[in-house]
Amino acid sequence: MKSIINRIKSGFNPNDYGLPADFLLTRLTQMKGCGCKVPRAGRITCANVLSDLYAMGVVNCDNMLILLGVPKDISDKERDVVTTNFFDGFKDTAVEAGTAIRGGQTVRCPWLLLGGVATSVCSANEMAVVDEARPGDxxxxxxxxxxxxxxxxxxxxxxxxxxxxxxxxxxxxxxxxxxxxxxxxxxxxxxxxxxxxxxxxxxxxxxxxxxxxxxxxxxxxxxxxxxxxxxxxxxxxxxxxxxxxxxxxxxxxxxxxxxxxxxxxxxxxxxxxxxxxxxxxxxxxxxxxxxxxxxxxxxxxxxxxxxxxxxxxxxxxxxx
CATH class of the missing domain: 3.90.650.10 (PurM-like C-terminal domain)
Structure with missing residues (x-):
């Protein structure tokens, strides 16, 4: 529900883009540490970011960004392996989801952080109802x-x-x-x-x-x-x-x-x-x-x- 509130308050005006008035902007960000093999970490991170869209019934993601925090205490060679494998895994899952990566941010920090941003512009009828559960369901x-x-x-x-x-x-x-x-x-x-x-x-x-x-x-x-x-x-x-x-x-x-x-x-x-x-x-x-x-x-x-x-x-x- 927080995602929906953020979307409504985002200042997005569909008229500015030639879209009907009932179109909405949904943008979600995830960032967390890693506890598995790096090639899988990229795939898992991308799937995790997209999951917030899917939880609202939004099937199509229009754009993704990659967020990566690279540990300061690893060698340049290790860094190249980590970042390359992470990017490859993230990209593969984005392609599977029918979307594309169009930017992101990489920083040096004390530990490995993986994340991303998923954005979708869709009409209200392209979203599932999320607040109408009733007794008997x-x-x-x-x-x-x-x-x-x-x-x-x-x-x-x-x-x-x-x-x-x-x-x-x-x-x-x-x-x-x-x-x-x-x-x-x-x-x-x-x-x-x-x-x-x-x-x-x-x-x-x-x-x-x-x-x-x-x-x-x-x-x-x-x-x-x-x-x-x-x-x-x-x-x-x-x-x-x-x-x-x-x-x-x-x-x-x-x-x-x-x-x-x-x-x-x-x-x-x-x-x-x-x-x-x-x-x-x-x-x-x-x-x-x-x-x-x-x-x-x-x-x-x-x-x-x-x-x-x-x-x-x-x-x-x-x-x-």
Missing amino acids: VLLLTKPLGGQVAVNSYEWLKMGNSRVKELNLNEARIVSAYQQVLEQMCRLNRNAARMALKYGTHASTDVTGFGILGHADNLAKAQKAEVQFVIHTLPIIDYMAEISKAMGNGFNLFSGTSAETSGGLLIAVEKEKAEHLRTELEQLDGFPVWLVGDVVSGLRGAVIAEDVKIVSVASRIHLI
Whole structure:
């Protein structure tokens, strides 16, 4: 919802560009650190930036900018490798999304920062409704959870962290989960945006840094009606629930606040349309979509059901 408010206050006047009065400017910026291989980092960053557009049902991005912070303490050779691979990955995903990169900014800083800007000019009917969830709707999630657990546990393996032995972790299962996370972080939410428009969904957001509960709560509080989102199912990448449980709800995975990067869309839709949307999106993307919650009457906000169901999602990716 903040993105919509920013768009309205941007000072954009469609008449200045010969466009109809109902055209709107949407510009979104993302910037964050990196925790994976550089070639994938470019792809993930681009997908993450675009995801904010897709969360509003905006399928087409008109322009992108690259933002890159290069660490001061790396050599010139390392810098060239990092920047080249990052740019290549970002560009490849931009092309996949049907858009183009027309500029950006690179600076030196103490650590690696990756980001971008996505801009779209579209009419109101090219955007999904995001604030009309109503009692009786159901909640769909387009990517499984557990990304933070997978990336961190994989880092433990690489760094020889003592937690691997202390928790008696299975290295092969960690690698498998990490492979799955890399795939889904690179995968665009563009088809999900298409489905939001096609099926007239009532609300949607992407699940990223605040976790599924945090983003569901923000979305519920932005609705016109007094509704509560009840999360009754958490689809979690295989073995990540076991790691979290061994740590005593490590990374707050079971609380619904474990961070995701380039996560899926959380969509509120009429119950009668939900199965058709799920089926069509699964056919387009080749990956499952989960029914994870209900919209009920109540104080605006989101909760995890006391009897929440944990669904283990097997990795379908076998190569890094």
